[in-house]
Amino acid sequence: MINFDYLKLNIYQIYPKSFYDSNGDGIGDIKGIIDKLDYLKDLGINAIWICPIYKSPQDDNGYDIEDYYDIDPMYGTLDDFKSLVSELHRREMYLIMDFVGNHTSTKSKWFIESRKKEENKYSNFYYWFDSPLPINSIFGGSAFEYDTEKEKYYLHSFAITQADLNWDNEDVRSEMKKVIAYWVNLGVDGFRCDVIDLISKDLKENRIGNGPNLHKYIRELFSSFNVFTVGECGSRDIEEIKAKIAKERCELSTLFQFDHFDVTRITKFKRGNPKLYEYRNVLSKWCSTFQDNDLIYTLFTDNHDQSFMISRLGSSDYYFESATCIASMTYLLRGIPFIYQGIEYGAVNSKFNELSDFNDIESINYYNERIKKVSKEEAIEELNFGSRDNPRHPFSWDDSFNSGFSKGDPWLKISTSYKEINLKNDLSKDKSIYRFYQKILNLRRLDAFTIGEFKDLSVDDTIFIFERFYDNDKYLVICNFEDISALEINYDNYEIVLSNYNRDELPKKLSPYEVLVLKKVK
Ligand code: TEU
Ligand code: CA
Numbered sequence: 001m002i003n004f005d006y007l008k009l010n011i012y013q014i015y016p017k018s019f020y021d022s023n024g025d026g027i028g029d030i031k032g033i034i035d036k037l038d039y040l041k042d043l044g045i046n047a048i049w050i051c052p053i054y055k056s057p058q059d060d061n062g063y064d065i066e067d068y069y070d071i072d073p074m075y076g077t078l079d080d081f082k083s084l085v086s087e088l089h090r091r092e093m094y095l096i097m098d099f100v101g102n103h104t105s106t107k108s109k110w111f112i113e114s115r116k117k118e119e120n121k122y123s124n125f126y127y128w129f130d131s132p133l134p135i136n137s138i139f140g141g142s143a144f145e146y147d148t149e150k151e152k153y154y155l156h157s158f159a160i161t162q163a164d165l166n167w168d169n170e171d172v173r174s175e176m177k178k179v180i181a182y183w184v185n186l187g188v189d190g191f192r193c194d195v196i197d198l199i200s201k202d203l204k205e206n207r208i209g210n211g212p213n214l215h216k217y218i219r220e221l222f223s224s225f226n227v228f229t230v231g232e233c234g235s236r237d238i239e240e241i242k243a244k245i246a247k248e249r250c251e252l253s254t255l256f257q258f259d260h261f262d263v264t265r266i267t268k269f270k271r272g273n274p275k276l277y278e279y280r281n282v283l284s285k286w287c288s289t290f291q292d293n294d295l296i297y298t299l300f301t302d303n304h305d306q307s308f309m310i311s312r313l314g315s316s317d318y319y320f321e322s323a324t325c326i327a328s329m330t331y332l333l334r335g336i337p338f339i340y341q342g343i344e345y346g347a348v349n350s351k352f353n354e355l356s357d358f359n360d361i362e363s364i365n366y367y368n369e370r371i372k373k374v375s376k377e378e379a380i381e382e383l384n385f386g387s388r389d390n391p392r393h394p395f396s397w398d399d400s401f402n403s404g405f406s407k408g409d410p411w412l413k414i415s416t417s418y419k420e421i422n423l424k425n426d427l428s429k430d431k432s433i434y435r436f437y438q439k440i441l442n443l444r445r446l447d448a449f450t451i452g453e454f455k456d457l458s459v460d461d462t463i464f465i466f467e468r469f470y471d472n473d474k475y476l477v478i479c480n481f482e483d484i485s486a487l488e489i490n491y492d493n494y495e496i497v498l499s500n501y502n503r504d505e506l507p508k509k510l511s512p513y514e515v516l517v518l519k520k521v522k
Contacts, residue, residue, distance in 0.1 A: 007335075007336065014051065014341055019033060033048070037091060044437070048088070054067060054070065055070040064105035067109070086187075096188075106162070106163050124171075126155070126164060127154060130152060137156060137160075157198060173220060193231040232255070235257060238289055263279055264279065277458075299337045306390075308343070311390070321514065323346045324500040334450075341391075347396065347415065352413070355367055360392070363386075392412060399418065399420075431500075475518065
């Protein structure tokens with residue numbers, strides 16, 4: 001890990017299968033990422049998180065790992081990976097890999113050995129039971145599957161082909177430390193830790209996560225490495241979260257929690273009628289909590305599991321303004337920004353009509369259950385809103401064949417909006433979302449927007465006003481919500497440093513979704 005201040009990281013999340021295909025087989029690959037490193041550098045990115053590229057049968061698009069020590073050939077070779085590391089480090093950019101420790105593919109050598117009847121080193125690498133426990137898989141149905149060879153049931157918190165590893169077995173923990181050491185030795189700077197809450201369980205209480213040894217296992221896994229770690233956590237409890245990332249505990253550098261997604265929907269697949277002030281309230285609560293340097297927060301509007309935030313909270317009438325408003329009220333807060341591929345040109349949800357247009361196992365399982373209760377149209381509509389396929393459609397580089405992603409047939413259909421919504425089209429506009437993200441990330445070079453403090457000055461539910469300040473530098477961020485704000489702007493001792501209405505003087509009243517970043521003049 002190159003020594004750097006985590007709060008100065010601007011991280012870009014890449015879903016490798018859908019980012020850029022360099023060899024025309026319809027699948028994004030490592031060489032495609034290398035081809036786009038200068039693009040990311042220009043955006044203002046200095047670190048990338050790549051979703052799993054290890055050998056995998058792809059039942060869950062790589063989160064079902066068959067071999068932790070090998071790159072899946074569809075992404076390229078280990079030499080390609082080593083080139084990626086050196087190309088990143090040459091640009092003083094960092095690499096964060098996805099660490100999926102809770103489960104492996106049932107095609108992994110470990111599981112193949114574990115399901116054998118005769119006792120061997122791997123027999124207890126997984127959770128085997130004579131009868132299933134009353135626990136459901138997160139992807140629907142029972143979390144237990146009968147194995148005909150072992151003649152026992154195994155636990156799978158996710159897909160049937162994703163068997164949960166038994167971390168209470170110290171051989172499992174020892175193997176996982178070897179996996180981390182292997183990739184650190186190849187130059188990896190950090191890890192995003194998939195469902196890290198689940199590596200310690202309490203199955204006597206039918207709980208698949210947050211078991212009694214969670215902190216011990218996390219500490220044991222990472223304490224001997226100087227790496228950046230961001231855990232994916234389901235908890236919403238502030239004290240539980242603080243316990244995982246307090247510096248003196250040597251556990252995680254930071255973590256993702258999803259409180260701010262909950263206010264944007266009724267359920268994962270059911271659209272709500274969310275208000276920006278509800279989103280603001282959650283962001284403000286967490287940002288106010290994570291103020292000291294020991295508690296580093298993450299800032300993210302999107303990832304590969306969530307349909308696009310702009311399709312939940314944005315406005316089609318004020319598409320550029322609402323996209324830049326959501327971006328400003330999120331990424332100018334105190335924390336580490338994670339920019340998910342595509343949001344920089346305003347990628348939105350797609351609209352398909354057939355189940356065959358969807359790939360995601362979670363979505364297909366959901367549809368097959370829902371279709372028993374509602375019409376096909378309603379079930380498909382729910383997928384169009386909540387499916388994880390939304391953020392996984394190939395990156396739309398331009399409006400040419402296959403949106404410039406690949407010369408071959410893409411593994412997943414191109415977004416239905418790619419003709420109008422693509423990077424090239426966005427860059428051709430004066431109101432470019434990409435260029436606004438560039439300006440936001442450029443502001444984050446300033447101490448006030450990284451280590452600086454945050455103070456919420458909002459007075460009602462029509463606006464988000466907050467201060468970012470460090471030493472003598474003070475900035476005011478004003479994000480107006482839907483309507484013309486009644487707020488009188490009389491900040492005469494401030495100058496405009498960022499505006500999504502191209503203001504060069506302070507307006508008397510704010511327009512819909514107007515963003516103003518003002519710098520206090522001496
Ligand atoms: O997701 C964790 C998780 O809980 C998912 O169920 C996610 O929250 C859900 O899909 C949102 O609807 C992680 C990975 O991010 C996801 O891609 C994997 O499918 C999952 O773990 C299993 O590894
Ligand atoms: Ca390819």
